[in-house]
Amino acid sequence: MQATLTALVAKAQADLAALKSRPEFEAAKARLVGPNGELTALMKQMGTVPKEERPAMGKLINETKGRLQELLDGALRQIEAGELQAQLGPSVDPTLPSPDAGPGTYHPLTLVREEMCRILRKVGFTVADGPEVETEFYCFDALNTPADHPARDAQDTFYFPETARFGNVSRKNPGEKYLLRTHTSSVQIRTMLKGAPPIRIVSPGRVYRRDTTDASHSANFHQLECLYVDRNVTVRDLKALLDYIFESLLGAGTKTRFRPHYFGYTEPSFEVDLSAKHLPKVNKEWIEIGGCGMVDPSVFETVGYDSTVWSGYAFGMGLERLAMTLYGIDDIRYFYQNDLRFLKQFA
Ligand code: DAH
Numbered sequence: 001m002q003a004t005l006t007a008l009v010a011k012a013q014a015d016l017a018a019l020k021s022r023p024e025f026e027a028a029k030a031r032l033v034g035p036n037g038e039l040t041a042l043m044k045q046m047g048t049v050p051k052e053e054r055p056a057m058g059k060l061i062n063e064t065k066g067r068l069q070e071l072l073d074g075a076l077r078q079i080e081a082g083e084l085q086a087q088l089g090p091s092v093d094p095t096l097p098s099p100d101a102g103p104g105t106y107h108p109l110t111l112v113r114e115e116m117c118r119i120l121r122k123v124g125f126t127v128a129d130g131p132e133v134e135t136e137f138y139c140f141d142a143l144n145t146p147a148d149h150p151a152r153d154a155q156d157t158f159y160f161p162e163t164a165r166f167g168n169v170s171r172k173n174p175g176e177k178y179l180l181r182t183h184t185s186s187v188q189i190r191t192m193l194k195g196a197p198p199i200r201i202v203s204p205g206r207v208y209r210r211d212t213t214d215a216s217h218s219a220n221f222h223q224l225e226c227l228y229v230d231r232n233v234t235v236r237d238l239k240a241l242l243d244y245i246f247e248s249l250l251g252a253g254t255k256t257r258f259r260p261h262y263f264g265y266t267e268p269s270f271e272v273d274l275s276a277k278h279l280p281k282v283n284k285e286w287i288e289i290g291g292c293g294m295v296d297p298s299v300f301e302t303v304g305y306d307s308t309v310w311s312g313y314a315f316g317m318g319l320e321r322l323a324m325t326l327y328g329i330d331d332i333r334y335f336y337q338n339d340l341r342f343l344k345q346f347a
Pocket of ligand 1: 182183184185225226263265266290291292293313314315316317
């Protein structure tokens with residue numbers, strides 16, 4: 001009997017190792033431990049064993065049963081692993097070299113953003129941040145852009161349904177709608193409401209417009225905003241700062257010019273043009289790069305600053321336009337396509 005049990009285990013071990021599928025497994029299990037299986041048959045022979053040998057034989061049968069169960073469990077695990085492998089497809093050889101080896105690089109927009117922040121930090125600006133999901137107050141009202149202003153037209157950005165709530169984005173007025181910010185100017189308001197002047201911040205970030213994509217438009221692009229609030233700030237300070245940052249970024253010979261314009265939150269307001277003919281691929285004399293002006297007293301009143309004491313300038317510019325000028329890129333869509341042939345040029 002003992003020899004038969006040992007042989008049973010040895011045979012089971014060999015049979016189970018060869019199993020490939022669940023039906024095969026179920027059949028083998030029935031054959032071994034099922035009610036009509038081999039082990040059950042042996043147990044039935046216990047009656048023929050002499051009485052004094054029965055306890056030892058009972059123990060042996062139990063051990064055999066345990067061992068068979070272990071072997072069955074192991075076989076099932078192996079079949080399951082095989083099934084998973086079949087789902088995952090052919091196995092990967094991790095020792096093969098990557099088809100596209102090499103370190104990652106910074107995205108050109110990141111490079112320009114970081115360089116601008118570095119240039120501005122050198123003259124005392126600190127980096128401020130604001131949410132991309134904004135409320136009407138920070139994006140428009142506080143920036144002296146009332147509800148009937150053309151910039152508020154529903155076409156201009158993406159509004160959330162009135163029921164939408166963003167617990168981490170504070171609202172100034174109850175019932176205000178959330179929207180994707182159209183410009184980084186909202187960070188001006190958030191910063192001023194946080195503390196007293198003087199203020200000197202730069203805030204880069206992503207903005208959204210309901211624009212149809214083409215070579216120079218994208219519904220989602222990046223801006224860089226600056227705000228400076230102190231006593232006796234003049235347009236001359238603004239012009240000097242813009243000359244400094246663009247010369248630092250694009251090199252000596254870069255010029256800026258102001259064209260009168262209208263923005264609700266600055267008075268006077270200007271559009272800023274850039275001339276950098278020394279750069280490769282810049283063949284236009286003037287490239288429009290952003291808007292700026294002296295902070296409108298009504299904005300100061302909204303945030304609780306005394307406009308007879310404080311003065312300031314603000315400007316905002318498009319980072320894509322700047323990177324396109326710097327690197328000679330002629331289509332804004334390259335920035336978002338993740339084409340390595342494009343991105344690797346900035347390594
Ligand atoms: N927010 C404006 C835009 O997106 C740009 C701008 C204009 C920013 C004047 C300013 C500013 O800070 O003073 O077109």
